[in-house]
Amino acid sequence: MEASLKVHIPKRTLAEGLSVLERIIPSRSSNPVLTYLPIELSEGALVLRGTNGEVDLEVKLPAETEGLGQVLVPAQTFFQIVRSAPGDLVELVFGEGEQLELHSGAFSTQLSTTSPEGYPELLFASDEGGRIGAAQLAQAITRVRYAASTEEYRAIFRGVQIEMSPQGLRTVASDGFRLARYDLPMELPSRKLVVPAKSADEIVRVFKDKEEELVFSVREGSLTLRGDSLRMSVKLMEGEFPDYERVIPQSFVLEALLKAEAFRESLRRVAVLSDRNNHRVNLLFSQERLTIDAEGDYGRGREELPLRSTGEPQLMVAYNAQYLIDALGPVEGEVRVRLSGPTSPTLLQAVEDEGYLAVVVPLRV
């Protein structure tokens, strides 16, 4: 078959590009065209795209190309074929009669393609609203992501709020029973936006290991992030978080310093015995010791940990163990636990990473 459109690309480059798109492109969809992968041949590059309706993504791979053109191929099949291709190099030939040929080593395939006309247009804003480090953005989201709600009720809490200001980048998540906040000093133009938690996960997945700076733009309800070879556009949620600062306690009756990892592990052990519904653990803070206990259908568990505390000589507070375990997740080294009373919110702060703060509301006694 004579064909004028052709590209040669290392298998590894192509497979890495596809792996970024693989989680975005749905394997089933009420709009079947979204299960296809648009492949575009541009000058010196192979451009791959995908969308799940919430997140649009574009990957540009440098490649030896001949000609310009675009086709849609069944994405899952294409992923499988490239992953298992036997050669180091992959040749794609945009043949006539709606066929895409792929050659690699002794293997060759002719894939049925579909006209790109039915595919939705992916819009990536091209203006510059500011710049932000890819890894920093991912880090700031990761620290608070766990606290986002999964309930239909108060839908805004199903998102992660990103606040930019000349003081820095702030991320916040909450489900009404707990809150996580992270501050990273940097100079940014003032903006406040809420990214759906699942889309926030995609930002983290795609950018967490990148060292580059991203150009961002917020327009028409979308956040666009542009890097060297990647462009991502994320639909934003409407509205913003209600005033969360008022749930962050300001005065405390007891403060304790603990090793975060040991605290987390103790909670995990004792929580095995806790009530299956509310995961209730009782924490007794005294001057040199924290006693954690729980009781459920299968018995009781108990563990003691050393701590240093100031304030009241003794205080008993009950929590959902999972909320404490989650809140300790981003903390390395020591954690400062600041109690405002047995029924008032408790503050947790990472001693070695002052940007991180978590609030957990105790269970009623």
Added chain:
Amino acid sequence: MEASLKVHIPKRTLAEGLSVLERIIPSRSSNPVLTYLPIELSEGALVLRGTNGEVDLEVKLPAETEGLGQVLVPAQTFFQIVRSAPGDLVELVFGEGEQLELHSGAFSTQLSTTSPEGYPELLFASDEGGRIGAAQLAQAITRVRYAASTEEYRAIFRGVQIEMSPQGLRTVASDGFRLARYDLPMELPSRKLVVPAKSADEIVRVFKDKEEELVFSVREGSLTLRGDSLRMSVKLMEGEFPDYERVIPQSFVLEALLKAEAFRESLRRVAVLSDRNNHRVNLLFSQERLTIDAEGDYGRGREELPLRSTGEPQLMVAYNAQYLIDALGPVEGEVRVRLSGPTSPTLLQAVEDEGYLAVVVPLRV
């Protein structure tokens, strides 16, 4: 609390013993007592048991014990607690009032227990029907297991047949469309039995890394296997396989030698394009080359492999790709493919492991 029954045991020993039982003991059951773990304190040993109704298992762990006794504890909770225990040593105290105390480092728990009376009696035959290497038995089952049926129809094929004789150990599995047979020379008393495939998986899992010899016994519809610290009893299926030797072809029109792994990988690649229902791949055997191709909804795939063949200069045969891939699974190095015609069964043999043989029935043209 004063208690007279006590055991000290390294956490690692206990955790390893439990890991053997963990897959057997159901986390839910229509007979809830099966979700409990019977713990018995005997002289110098802690004995743990479990059953899923098909497979009974007993693990005997050497331990410093005080007193004799038995309790039932909720198995999943106990597994979790031991896995996360903070100390190197675990102390179990059989307390009064139906409590089992567990202490490890700064952690302690009191587990609710249940009287062992409701638990079914696990019977492990104590006579000796013969001896067999644990790893050899596991190996012989592993080689053929893939070919067992998952269909309700012809239920006997949902098992693995184990044939013992003075010539050796033979395992066979089939689903009517393919067959796998493995022979391991050794001297055994003559017996023929069929183990349900899922129970056969448990035999493999428990014994595959053991170097010991097992004493076995076949009585009252059960196979009992006894090792140094493990006893297992497996319910057998009733009946035996119909005469399978007649489906093994005896005369051939073409024989080919191929590298098994390359063959398997080519089949995997081309099969991506095959029809989703029957996974049909077409194999064209010619004198120096095998051409594999497939065609399905998404296009066509094709690959060529070098081979050495004798017999007919050319033969085209179609297969379910998955059946060939499975049949090649146990083959390392070269495979001998022996064809008796385009619609007659094909034989596959491992050149370097003469005990292994597979039969695959081609798809109709």
